[in-house]
Amino acid sequence: xxxxxxxxxxxxxxxxxxxxxxxxxxxxxxxxxxxxxxxxxxxxxxxxxxxxxxxxxxxxxxxxxxxxxxxxxxxxxxxxxxxxxxxxxxxxxxxxxxx
Amino acid sequence: xxxxxxxxxxxxxxxxxxxxxxxxxxxxxxxxxxxxxxxxxxxxxxxxxxxxxxxxxxxxxxxxxxxxxxxxxxxxxxxxxxxxxxxxxxxxxxxxxxxxxxxxxxxxxxxxxxxxxxxxxxxxxxxxxxxxxxxxxxxxxxxxxxxxxxxxxxxxxxxxxxxxxxxxxxxxxxxxxxxxxxxxxxxxxxxxxxxxxxxxxxxxxxxxxxxxxxxxxxxxxxxxxxxxxxxxxxxxxxxxxxxxxxxxxxxxxxxxxxxxxxxxxxxxxxxxxxxxxxxxxxxxxxxxxxxxxxxxxxxxxxxxxxxxxxxxxxxxxxxxxxxxxxxxxxxxxxxxxxxxxxxxxxxxxxxxxxxxxxxxxxxxxxxxxxxxxxxxxxxxxxxxxxxxxxxxxxxxxxxxxxxxxxxxxxxxxxxxxxxxxxxxxxxxxxxxxxxxxxxxxxxxxxxxxxxxxxxxxxxxxxxx
Numbered sequence: 001x002x003x004x005x006x007x008x009x010x011x012x013x014x015x016x017x018x019x020x021x022x023x024x025x026x027x028x029x030x031x032x033x034x035x036x037x038x039x040x041x042x043x044x045x046x047x048x049x050x051x052x053x054x055x056x057x058x059x060x061x062x063x064x065x066x067x068x069x070x071x072x073x074x075x076x077x078x079x080x081x082x083x084x085x086x087x088x089x090x091x092x093x094x095x096x097x098x099x
Numbered sequence: 100x101x102x103x104x105x106x107x108x109x110x111x112x113x114x115x116x117x118x119x120x121x122x123x124x125x126x127x128x129x130x131x132x133x134x135x136x137x138x139x140x141x142x143x144x145x146x147x148x149x150x151x152x153x154x155x156x157x158x159x160x161x162x163x164x165x166x167x168x169x170x171x172x173x174x175x176x177x178x179x180x181x182x183x184x185x186x187x188x189x190x191x192x193x194x195x196x197x198x199x200x201x202x203x204x205x206x207x208x209x210x211x212x213x214x215x216x217x218x219x220x221x222x223x224x225x226x227x228x229x230x231x232x233x234x235x236x237x238x239x240x241x242x243x244x245x246x247x248x249x250x251x252x253x254x255x256x257x258x259x260x261x262x263x264x265x266x267x268x269x270x271x272x273x274x275x276x277x278x279x280x281x282x283x284x285x286x287x288x289x290x291x292x293x294x295x296x297x298x299x300x301x302x303x304x305x306x307x308x309x310x311x312x313x314x315x316x317x318x319x320x321x322x323x324x325x326x327x328x329x330x331x332x333x334x335x336x337x338x339x340x341x342x343x344x345x346x347x348x349x350x351x352x353x354x355x356x357x358x359x360x361x362x363x364x365x366x367x368x369x370x371x372x373x374x375x376x377x378x379x380x381x382x383x384x385x386x387x388x389x390x391x392x393x394x395x396x397x398x399x400x401x402x403x404x405x406x407x408x409x410x411x412x413x414x415x416x417x418x419x420x421x422x423x424x425x426x427x428x429x430x431x432x433x434x435x436x437x438x439x440x441x442x443x444x445x446x447x448x449x450x451x452x453x454x455x456x457x458x459x460x461x462x463x464x465x466x467x468x469x470x471x472x473x474x475x476x477x478x479x480x481x482x483x484x485x486x487x488x489x490x491x492x493x494x495x496x497x498x499x500x501x502x503x504x505x506x507x508x509x510x511x512x513x514x515x516x517x518x519x520x521x522x523x524x525x526x527x528x529x530x531x532x533x534x535x536x537x538x539x540x541x542x543x544x545x546x547x548x549x550x551x552x553x554x555x556x557x558x559x560x561x562x563x
Contacts, residue, residue: 018346030451047204053155062207071170079178
């Protein structure tokens with residue numbers, strides 16, 4: 001139980017950081033924000049990786065399913081966000097949006 | 100080694116935060132997204148060096164390789180094939196996978212846990228509950244957006260709220276049993292099953308035009324599920340990332356609700372259908388007052404116009420007219436007309452939907468104006484061209500306190516000199532009410548499919 005408080009602290013602080021940055025994202029980019037943050041929430045892939053390496057058969061099976069869909073989330077999320085963001089351009093600087 | 104891995108996790112968390120910060124401007128957004136991807140790669144690499152995985156031998160690595168290859172192939176195919184008009188469906192799917200993965204990981208930890216702590220057990224319950232609701236809720240949202248099985252309209256029936264409440268209580272009861280007796284996996288399985296039903300029921304009551312709220316909220320849930328899984332594993336990076344995404348979804352949800360002047364509860368129970376106040380008779384609003392127009396007449400209007408504002412709605416996405424709209428705008432600009440786009444926050448089926456479509460058609464993002472920025476300029480606008488939008492330009496929201504959409508911020512197109520509305524018919528929008536704009540003295544209705552109507556306009560302007 002003694003590990004709980006530091007974790008809760010991190011959770012609360014991260015929520016505040018999130019509120020601070022995300023309120024600054026303009027409506028123009030709200031769709032890429034959703035797909036991009038979605039890709040990031042695929043971080044559960046780490047838990048899936050650990051479960052796949054477990055000696056327990058059931059854990060491996062559930063972990064493998066999680067690994068597949070978390071990878072879809074990560075790869076699909078970052079790629080589709082990249083594709084979308086590449087389209088946001090301004091006439092006077094054609095390089096913008098490409099990175 | 101564990102310390103080193105945690106340091107890498109810290110670096111990855113920083114990259115995620117910097118990555119999201121990059122999304123605050125279109126010029127830095129691509130770099131931001133790449134930073135996020137780099138953070139993810141770092142975190143995955145570090146995890147592979149974990150004792151548990153490294154010690155598990157080549158067999159575990161083979162399974163991992165297979166899973167990543169399969170998921171990566173599916174993800175890449177989806178991301179590269181999906182049409183920009185279908186982006187709401189894509190995000191709904193991604194939400195589903197995020198939530199599902201969290202519930203699965205929590206379950207996979209529980210089945211092999213030896214005497215799990217109270218923290219682990221409670222977090223597992225949270226992860227299973229939120230993850231399952233997110234997974235099934237998002238699949239329902241996906242289905243509604245695609246128009247596969249379920250209707251676009253809210254599915255409501257008597258006693259729905261009571262039923263939902265009862266199911267939520269059962270889920271919480273099962274959750275308590277998981278905490279009391281983590282060894283009996285059947286309790287967790289039951290929790291996931293009941294939460295799945297809850298996810299379906301909570302989302303079928305949400306109508307198509309409220310999807311921006313639903314998707315934003317499910318986005319938030321998928322983050323919270325990941326954070327809960329972080330508490331299961333006592334893993335900082337999952338907690339940090341999950342709470343970032345959770346915060347993001349909550350903020351978007353709030354913005355969407357505000358843009359409709361509705362409470363979150365009101366959206367969730369699909370209440371607009373029976374929204375209070377007088378039911379206005381469509382005939383009384385429209386009879387004898389609606390003026391239908393032709394492409395030639397609109398072309399003449401454009402001929403004398405200095406400033407035009409294009410107002411896109413969901414109808415633009417349905418008829419996939421974004422490229423034609425861009426062609427029309429370019430043509431008008433070449434004739435000296437100033438053209439801007441007015442984007443309502445809830446236009447379309449997800450936050451930012453219209454912006455993505457117009458960006459795909461190579462519209463300069465500086466021309467995509469937010470509601471508050473563009474509203475004061477309608478009085479100086481000669482022609483407002485409304486394409487496939489309805490409720491977001493309904494002046495009743497401003498003037499009729501008994502209207503179901505009273506108080507909803509709208510685009511004040513009625514203040515421009517002339518309004519041209521491209522629409523298939525006079526059928527009501529999502530709110531189910533007639534729109535006095537269509538019968539206003541300065542409004543001309545151009546009936547037809549969005550894409551074809553714009554093509555006709557282009558031809559007419561070229562001839563004039």
